[in-house]
Amino acid sequence: MKSKHKISLFNISIILLLFITTGCYYDQVMPLEIEGDVSYSVDIQSFFDAKCISCHGGNEAPNLTSPGSYTVLISDNYINTSDPASSLLYVKIIAGGSMEGYASDTERAITLKWIEQGAIEN
Numbered sequence: 001m002k003s004k005h006k007i008s009l010f011n012i013s014i015i016l017l018l019f020i021t022t023g024c025y026y027d028q029v030m031p032l033e034i035e036g037d038v039s040y041s042v043d044i045q046s047f048f049d050a051k052c053i054s055c056h057g058g059n060e061a062p063n064l065t066s067p068g069s070y071t072v073l074i075s076d077n078y079i080n081t082s083d084p085a086s087s088l089l090y091v092k093i094i095a096g097g098s099m100e101g102y103a104s105d106t107e108r109a110i111t112l113k114w115i116e117q118g119a120i121e122n
C-alpha cells in the first residue's frame with residue numbers, strides 16, 4: 001500500500017515535470033504576440049531600469065537611463081525602423097546576442113513590437 005502511494009506520487013512529478021519543460025519549450029519556439037500599443041516610457045524604459053542600467057548607466061554605451069535613453073538609441077543608430085529585427089538594440093538581446101542573458105522572451109517581443117510600431121517616444 002505504501003509503495004503504491006509512492007509510485008503514484010512519482011508519476012505525478014514526472015507529469016508535472018513534462019508539463020513544465022514543455023511550457024518552457026513552447027515559450028522559446030513560439031513567437032510571443034504582444035497585444036496593443038507598446039509605450040516607451042512604461043514598457044521599454046522600465047525594462048531598461050530593471051535589467052540594463054546597472055551596466056548601461058553612463059559608463060557603458062548605450063546609456064539607457066531616463067531621461068535621455070530614447071535620444072541615445074535613435075541618434076546613435078541602435079534602432080532601424082525600416083528593418084526592425086535588424087536593430088542593434090534587438091539583435092543584442094536575442095539568442096546569440098551578447099546581451100541575451102539579460103532579457104526575457106516577453107521583453108524581447110515587447111522591444112521588437114515597439115520598433116515595429118515606429119519606435120516613438122510615447
Ligand code: HEC
Pocket residue numbers: 048051052053054055056060061062078088089092093098099102103
Ligand atoms: C553586466 C553588465 C551589462 C548588462 C546588465 C547589460 N549590458 Fe549591454 N553591454 C555590456 C557591455 C560590457 C557591452 C559591450 C560589449 C558587447 O557589445 O557585448 C554591452 C553592449 C551592449 C550593446 C551594444 C553597444 C554598442 O554600441 O555596440 C547594446 C545595444 C546593449 N549592450 C544593450 C543592453 C540591454 C538592452 C541590456 C538590458 C537588457 C543590457 N545591455 C544589459 C554590459 C551589460
